[in-house]
Amino acid sequence: MESVVAFSALAAGIMVGLGALGAGVGIGILGSKFLEGAARQPELVPMLQVRMFLMLGLTDAVPIIAIAFAALLMFANPFLTQIG
Amino acid sequence: MSAGTPAEYIAHHIQNLTFGQHADGSWGIAHSAKEATEMGFFAINLDTMFWSIATGVAFCWLFRIAAVRASVHHPSRLQSVVEMLVEMVNTSVKDAFSGNNPLIAPLALTIFVWVFLMNLMDLVPVDVVPQLAHLMGIEYMKMVSTTDVNATFGMSLSIFALMIYYGIKVKGPLGFFGEFATHPFGKALFPINLALETVSMIAKPLSLSLRLFGNMFAGELVFVLIAALIPFYLQWMLAVPWAIFHILVITLQAYIFMMLTIVYLSQSHEIHDSH
Numbered sequence: 001m002e003s004v005v006a007f008s009a010l011a012a013g014i015m016v017g018l019g020a021l022g023a024g025v026g027i028g029i030l031g032s033k034f035l036e037g038a039a040r041q042p043e044l045v046p047m048l049q050v051r052m053f054l055m056l057g058l059t060d061a062v063p064i065i066a067i068a069f070a071a072l073l074m075f076a077n078p079f080l081t082q083i084g
Numbered sequence: 085m086s087a088g089t090p091a092e093y094i095a096h097h098i099q100n101l102t103f104g105q106h107a108d109g110s111w112g113i114a115h116s117a118k119e120a121t122e123m124g125f126f127a128i129n130l131d132t133m134f135w136s137i138a139t140g141v142a143f144c145w146l147f148r149i150a151a152v153r154a155s156v157h158h159p160s161r162l163q164s165v166v167e168m169l170v171e172m173v174n175t176s177v178k179d180a181f182s183g184n185n186p187l188i189a190p191l192a193l194t195i196f197v198w199v200f201l202m203n204l205m206d207l208v209p210v211d212v213v214p215q216l217a218h219l220m221g222i223e224y225m226k227m228v229s230t231t232d233v234n235a236t237f238g239m240s241l242s243i244f245a246l247m248i249y250y251g252i253k254v255k256g257p258l259g260f261f262g263e264f265a266t267h268p269f270g271k272a273l274f275p276i277n278l279a280l281e282t283v284s285m286i287a288k289p290l291s292l293s294l295r296l297f298g299n300m301f302a303g304e305l306v307f308v309l310i311a312a313l314i315p316f317y318l319q320w321m322l323a324v325p326w327a328i329f330h331i332l333v334i335t336l337q338a339y340i341f342m343m344l345t346i347v348y349l350s351q352s353h354e355i356h357d358s359h
């Protein structure tokens with residue numbers, strides 16, 4: 001029983017950490033490209049901004065799904081209901 | 085409803101009002117998370133149904149008022165807001181949709197405004213509505229329908245059904261299923277094409293619904309955590325920045341859901357002549 005809880009805690013931590021890593025790197029690259037494009041052609045900034053937010057939402061999707069599953073493990077652990 | 089520990093408070097606030105058949109055969113509302121899972125697949129989350137229908141009715145009613153009382157020379161403020169939204173959706177559909185289908189723009193407008201309104205319920209302070217519901221005898225009440233996986237999967241599976249329907253209608257059954265075999269590599273690599281296309285076809289509704297669910301659930305969970313773990317006179321310090329960030333997330337997720345719907349349906353309408 002304790003090992004299930006311990007491994008769930010570890011799993012939640014790894015999920016959130018790796019998700020944050022991926023999201024951070026991806027959004028950093030996205031933002032830097034946007035700023036570069038905005039510096040080259042300021043008149044395109046509104047259009048680029050819309051596209052950037054769209055890409056931001058898509059890049060953020062899987063890390064946030066990982067966070068949601070980690071929260072599920074932390075607060076309503078399905079593995080515990082399976083064994084008890 | 086002052087639960088003992090923070091864990092109980094949090095578990096209480098993420099539990100839906102589930103109606104179904106109990107383990108002993110009687111029908112009723114679940115009184116705990118364990119009872120709710122025992123009810124199985126065919127249990128309905130009443131609070132999700134109520135709030136999603138209420139926000140949908142509010143959207144239709146508001147927009148109908150704006151349309152019926154529309155005036156060219158003296159537009160009201162509601163009419164101006166509705167016009168801005170319709171224009172934004174119209175521009176998005178024109179940019180992203182390459183077929184000819186009068187359903188897409190109203191569908192996109194419905195998705196955007198409805199998802200936005202459902203998400204907006206998250207900005208109401210955590211305890212207000214559950215406390216009122218508790219005074220009326222209702223044990224659990226979650227206002228944000230999009231934090232329920234059932235709601236988001238319902239929407240994305242409907243979009244998936246539309247994708248398949250229009251795919252078969254525009255390309256013909258042979259063309260639609262033929263695409264599974266011939267995209268993206270060519271007829272020779274048929275098994276690889278099949279595997280890739282099947283995975284991407286399944287990934288679309290799954291990612292669509294889980295993206296919205298994950299964002300909204302995480303947002304709501306942070307509000308509940310702030311309410312559970314921070315003393316009440318300090319809660320505003322964390323809750324205000326998070327709420328401001330959450331306004332962006334709400335609008336963004338509604339917009340992304342709409343754009344992806346338009347793009348997926350546009351892909352179902354495309355006929356690849358030579359590939």
